[in-house]
Amino acid sequence: xxxxxxxxxxxxxxxxxxxxxxxxxxxxxxxxxxxxxxxxxxxxxxxxxxxxxxxxxxxxxxxxxxxxxxxxxxxxxxxxxxxxxxxxxxxxxxxxxxxxxxxxxxxxxxxxxxxxxxxxxxxxxxxxxxxxxxxxxxxxxxxxxxxxxxxxxxxxxxxxxxxxxxxxxxxxxxxxxxxxxxxxxxxxxxxxxxxxxxxxxxxxxxxxxxxxxxxxxxxxxxxxxxxxxxxxxxxxxxxxxxxxxxxxxxxxxxxxxxxxxxxxxxxxxxxxxxxxxxxxxxxxxxxxxxxxxxxxxxxxxxxxxxxxxxxxxxxxxxxxxxxxxxxxxxxxxxxxxx
Numbered sequence: 600x601x602x603x604x605x606x607x608x609x610x611x612x613x614x615x616x617x618x619x620x621x622x623x624x625x626x627x628x629x630x631x632x633x634x635x636x637x638x639x640x641x642x643x644x645x646x647x648x649x650x651x652x653x654x655x656x657x658x659x660x661x662x663x664x665x666x667x668x669x670x671x672x673x674x675x676x677x678x679x680x681x682x683x684x685x686x687x688x689x690x691x692x693x694x695x696x697x698x699x700x701x702x703x704x705x706x707x708x709x710x711x712x713x714x715x716x717x718x719x720x721x722x723x724x725x726x727x728x729x730x731x732x733x734x735x736x737x738x739x740x741x742x743x744x745x746x747x748x749x750x751x752x753x754x755x756x757x758x759x760x761x762x763x764x765x766x767x768x769x770x771x772x773x774x775x776x777x778x779x780x781x782x783x784x785x786x787x788x789x790x791x792x793x794x795x796x797x798x799x800x801x802x803x804x805x806x807x808x809x810x811x812x813x814x815x816x817x818x819x820x821x822x823x824x825x826x827x828x829x830x831x832x833x834x835x836x837x838x839x840x841x842x843x844x845x846x847x848x849x850x851x852x853x854x855x856x857x858x859x860x861x862x863x864x865x866x867x868x869x870x871x872x873x874x875x876x877x878x879x880x881x882x883x884x885x886x887x888x889x890x891x892x893x894x895x896x897x898x899x900x901x902x903x904x905x906x907x908x909x910x911x912x913x914x915x916x917x918x919x920x921x922x923x924x925x926x927x928x929x930x931x932x933x934x935x936x937x
Contacts, residue, residue, distance in 0.1 A: 601644060607631065608656035612647060615639070622647065622663065624656045632834075634661035641667065646732045650701070653725045665703035666733065670891045673707045676766060678889030679797035679929035681711070682876040684762070691715045692761035697784060698722075698768030699744070702730025708764060709742050720745045720754055751779045759789050767798040769857075770809060770848035781857060782864030791936040793872065797889075797929050800851030803922040810849040811835055817851070824849070853922055854930055861932075872931040873914050881917030884910040885929045 601612040608626040615621055624636050638660035640647065650662050665672045689712040696705045699719030709717050719742065721727050727744050734742050745754045750773075763784055772780060788794055800809040807816040811832035816824050821841050828835040828844060835844065854871070861869060874885050883906055894900040909920060 603648060603651045603656075605651070605656055608633070610647075610651055610656055610659055612644065620644075620647070622660055624659055626656065631657065633657045635664070636660065638664050640664075642736065646729075646736050649732050650729055653729055654701075662701055662703070662729070665701070666706045672703050672766070673711065674891050675798055675889040675929075676704060676707050676764070677711065678876075678879075678885050679766075679931075680708075680762075680764065680795050682874045682879050682885045682888060682929070683795070683872045683931035684793055685875060686712065689714050689762065693758070694718070695720070695757075695760040695763045695784075695787070697763060697765050698771070699730055700726045700768075702727075702733040702744070704764065704766040705730060705742055705744075706733050706737060706739065709737075709739050714741065714762075717742045718745060718757065718760070719743075720747045720757070722747050722750060750776050753780075753783055753787060757787065759787050761789050761792045763788055763792070763794045765794070765796050765799070769796055769799040769852050770850065771846060773842065773845055774850075777852075777856075778860055778863075781860045785861045785865055785867075785869075785934065788934045790934055792934050794932045794934075795930070796852070796857060796932075797927075799928045800848065801922055801925050801928060802851040802853040802856065804851070804926060805923065807849065807851075808926050809851065810844060810847050816849075852928065854918070854928065857930070857932070867935060869935065870933040871918075872933055880910065881912070881914035882921045882929065883912075883917045883925065886921075886925045886927065889929060 603610040608624060611623045613621045618641055620640050622638050622640060624633055626633050634657055640663050642663060651659050654662050692714045694708060694712060694714045694717045696708055696717060696719040699705045699721050702719060705717060705719035719730055724746060727746055730744055745757060747754050784794065803817055806814045811828045811834060813828060813832055816827060819827060825841045829837050829839065874880065879885050879888060887906055887910055894903055906924065909917065
């Protein structure tokens with residue numbers, strides 16, 4: 600048994616059969632938030648310790664299962680990427696995983712696609728340490744990592760890509776960063792290439808579910824939204840600034856915002872793709888295919904059932920309804936061929 604200790608909590612790691620390890624997290628303050636208290640993993644102790652040191656006990660198990668649990672990141676990316684473009688089209692391609700963080704999405708893309716090369720970039724050196732350790736653990740040779748030194752630009756000499764993936768990252772970009780980076784990413788996309796935006800919270804959902812859990816916050820001006828969040832949300836401190844909350848993802852995105860930012864700089868009319876995967880007719884169907892949380896309450900079960908009915912509607916109608924119904928976006932945009 601191995602015990603990892605920090606000022607906030609401990610992780611107890613017990614060896615089981617066939618190289619499996621059971622991880623249990625105990626917070627020193629019982630009222631402290633913890634994303635997931637138990638998990639099992641094939642990770643070695645070196646990788647587990649690194650994740651513990653970088654992300655802390657509260658997020659240890661959640662980070663571990665991101666790439667190991669096929670129902671988590673893999674399910675989301677399978678729907679949000681392969682739901683729009685058949686796997687065969689990735690053979691021999693070059694793929695960018697923008698904002699790769701600890702590399703869970705990068706590893707999943709490496710396993711899922713037949714890409715010639717996958718490049719993961721991120722601003723946080725410590726997260727890239729986790730990503731590099733993951734690649735070494737899986738002995739992945741077609742993936743490389745780059746540190747981005749500026750939140751307003753891509754690393755120099757990074758080249759161009761056939762596909763670009765933003766998985767759970769757009770919401771964490773500040774408004775000026777979105778304004779610079781989305782056009783820069785579009786210019787780094789080869790003609791005929793596709794950009795996938797996955798797991799970004801919907802900007803116009805009636806409940807802001809990503810950061811505060813508060814109803815109607817998405818419709819409020821920033822000053823009122825900040826005070827509302829400070830006073831009511833259990834996940835927001837009184838000292839948090841609006842920029843703090845923006846960085847945490849309080850303002851999601853919309854398809855219209857993405858299109859507007861790209862068109863403002865490039866004057867190109869990109870094509871919003873319709874799903875090609877069997878039985879997926881539009882964005883509601885794609886979201887359902889990648890949804891991994893099990894509904895626990897009656898209203899959640901009813902909402903999922905209603906979405907299943909709406910998923911049979913024509914894609915154009917689904918796009919009209921999606922902003923107010925879907926918690927997150929899964930969209931794909933093709934750059935016109937020259």
